[in-house]
Amino acid sequence: xxxxxxxxxxxxxxxxxxxxxxxxxxxxxxxxxxxxxxxxxxxxxxxxxxxxxxxxxxxxxxxxxxxxxxxxxxxxxxxxxxxxxxxxxxxxxxxxxxxxxxxxxxxxxxxxxxxxxxxxxxxxxxxxxxxxxxxxxxxxxxxxxxxxxxxxxxxxxxxxxxxxxxxxxxxxxxxxxxxxxxxxxxxxxxxxxxxxxxxxxxxxxxxxxxxxxxxxxxxxxxxxxxxxxxxxxxxxxxxxxxxxxxxxxxxxxxxxxxxxxxxxxxxxxxxxxxxxxxxxxxxxxxxxxxxxxxxxxxxxxxxxxxxxxxxxxxxxxxxxxxxxxxxxxxxxxxxxxxxxxxxxxxxxxxxxxxxxxxxxxxxxxxxxxxxxxxxxxxxxxxxxxxxxxxxxxxxxxxxxxxxxxxxxxxxxxxxxxxxxxxxxxxxxxxxxxxxxxxxxxxx
Numbered sequence: 001x002x003x004x005x006x007x008x009x010x011x012x013x014x015x016x017x018x019x020x021x022x023x024x025x026x027x028x029x030x031x032x033x034x035x036x037x038x039x040x041x042x043x044x045x046x047x048x049x050x051x052x053x054x055x056x057x058x059x060x061x062x063x064x065x066x067x068x069x070x071x072x073x074x075x076x077x078x079x080x081x082x083x084x085x086x087x088x089x090x091x092x093x094x095x096x097x098x099x100x101x102x103x104x105x106x107x108x109x110x111x112x113x114x115x116x117x118x119x120x121x122x123x124x125x126x127x128x129x130x131x132x133x134x135x136x137x138x139x140x141x142x143x144x145x146x147x148x149x150x151x152x153x154x155x156x157x158x159x160x161x162x163x164x165x166x167x168x169x170x171x172x173x174x175x176x177x178x179x180x181x182x183x184x185x186x187x188x189x190x191x192x193x194x195x196x197x198x199x200x201x202x203x204x205x206x207x208x209x210x211x212x213x214x215x216x217x218x219x220x221x222x223x224x225x226x227x228x229x230x231x232x233x234x235x236x237x238x239x240x241x242x243x244x245x246x247x248x249x250x251x252x253x254x255x256x257x258x259x260x261x262x263x264x265x266x267x268x269x270x271x272x273x274x275x276x277x278x279x280x281x282x283x284x285x286x287x288x289x290x291x292x293x294x295x296x297x298x299x300x301x302x303x304x305x306x307x308x309x310x311x312x313x314x315x316x317x318x319x320x321x322x323x324x325x326x327x328x329x330x331x332x333x334x335x336x337x338x339x340x341x342x343x344x345x346x347x348x349x350x351x352x353x354x355x356x357x358x359x360x361x362x363x364x365x366x367x368x369x370x371x372x373x374x375x376x377x378x379x380x381x382x383x384x385x386x387x388x389x390x391x392x393x394x395x396x397x398x399x400x401x402x403x404x405x406x407x408x409x410x411x412x413x414x415x416x417x418x419x420x421x422x423x424x425x426x427x428x429x430x431x432x433x434x435x436x437x438x439x440x441x442x443x
Contacts, residue, residue, distance in 0.1 A: 002082045002129050004043030009076055011069040011117070012038045013062045014418070015428040016359060016391055017437060022198025023390050024058075024357065026252040027224030030198065033059030034359040034391060035428070037066050037114065038418060039121045043081065051125025052416040055117040055330040056358040061110075062428065068114035071101060076118060085126050088149040092336045095119070096151070108308035112333060119334030120364065124414035134335070134414040135367040139179060139374050143168035150340045154311050158318065164343045171375045178374045186405030187370050188380060189387040190218030190248065192357050195237060197222040204233065208240045216404045218246040218384055220276070224254035227263060234270040243271070250276035253306070257286040261293045274300040274324050281306035287321035300324055305331060305355035310340045317348045324382070326355045329364035335414075342372050352377065356386040362399045363392070363415040366406045394422035 015035040018024050024032040035058060041051035057065060075095050076084075084091045095115050096107050105111040127134040138146065143165055152161055194207040211219070221237050223230040238247060249272045255263060260278035267275075275294065279286045281303060291301045304326030307313055316322050325345045327338050345352050352372055354365040362385075369385045377383070385406055392398035396417040400407040409415050425432050 004045035004081050007044045008042040009073045010040045011066050013066050013428045014038050014426050025196045025198030026222045027254040028252045035059050035062045037117050039117045041121045049128045051121035053117045053121025054360050055113040065113050068110045092151050116330045116334045123335045124416045128413040131412050133409040135370040138371040149336050155314050158314050159344050182408050186407040188384045190384045191216050192220045193389040195221035220248040223249045224251035238270045248274050251278050253277045260290050268297045274302040276302040284315045288319040313341045324353045325350050328355045346376050351382040354385050357388045359391045
């Protein structure tokens with residue numbers, strides 16, 4: 001039962017000093033502090049339920065996203081939740097089409113990250129009021145209601161609402177069995193936690209050994225800064241995991257197009273399934289050129305974690321620029337926009353392998369990919385969801401991994417809620433952790 005008026009919106013700047021251990025480091029982001037602009041929505045209903053939402057950042061700049069959330073807050077405050085979800089497409093468009101704020105977007109950059117944080121909180125609140133985990137809310141939703149949450153503007157040349165409805169109708173067949181399969185076995189995952197670029201060879205060996213013991217069969221390694229270093233590290237990992245296990249590579253946008261092709265031809269001996277983000281995330285035709293050149297080597301191209309919106313994804317699909325599509329739960333406009341991308345990917349029969357390297361991203365995106373399997377793609381072929389083993393202890397409902405698979409969350413909501421004590425400690429710049437670090441830097 002959806003009810004209540006949004007009476008309060010608060011947003012906090014929460015940062016974790018992951019750069020101190022080299023966690024998350026890659027060829028372009030050498031010192032990331034995994035961070036979030038963390039939104040809480042409260043209502044005038046006495047059930048005490050709140051909506052929690054976040055968007056992911058790398059430290060500096062989180063304060064800018066916080067500003068953007070506050071600038072958008074008036075669209076949410078004093079709105080009835082029933083009115084929001086009753087015309088979710090209209091509400092999404094209102095947030096993304098603010099006549100003045102859209103000038104610093106539109107539907108991209110800081111203002112879109114802020115939109116994602118707010119909408120993630122709305123979805124969390126809706127799922128909690130319905131008493132369901134978000135994936136189950138989506139799976140149980142009538143197809144027409146689901147589609148009414150999506151803004152199809154700018155993508156109808158590739159996917160009309162009627163085509164999307166047909167996809168969801170076909171997805172009804174075998175749905176119960178697929179849900180049972182997920183509850184029993186979970187959704188297959190791969191790990192990125194062994195091979196951040198800032199890790200030493202010894203650490204890489206240790207983490208790989210532990211991951212193999214824990215049953216991991218799919219591994220991703222960061223590349224792109226130094227070719228000889230990449231060859232050494234890729235050889236080390238390939239030798240450790242053996243020829244049968246899956247290896248992926250990620251350059252995090254480091255290369256020009258010709259450089260990407262040349263560099264990957266030299267790493268092809270290690271048999272990577274894909275190269276992720278080989279060049280600028282905005283270069284659709286560049287990705288297409290790389291895709292075409294690497295196809296004879298059996299290397300696919302994966303991208304999406306920094307795709308601005310559904311329009312970029314539409315063009316990547318049209319241009320045959322990617323073989324693996326990577327949605328992000330906090331980069332696109334929340335569940336609403338991710339649904340449109342999942343449906344387009346299904347139409348083009350491109351597997352979705354979500355990005356989840358960041359604070360809270362695993363917690364959120366598991367819901368989307370479990371829904372995708374049950375209701376949209378109906379396939380696990382060439383599909384897996386990223387997992388990183390960082391910062392889950394700060395969440396009230398952390399992910400559960402069994403046998404290298406995501407087990408479907410059972411708690412109501414979008415798994416977005418952080419522990420209050422963690423927020424207080426890591427709030428920037430006044431939390432205890434940052435007070436100590438900033439004082440040490442001054443000395």
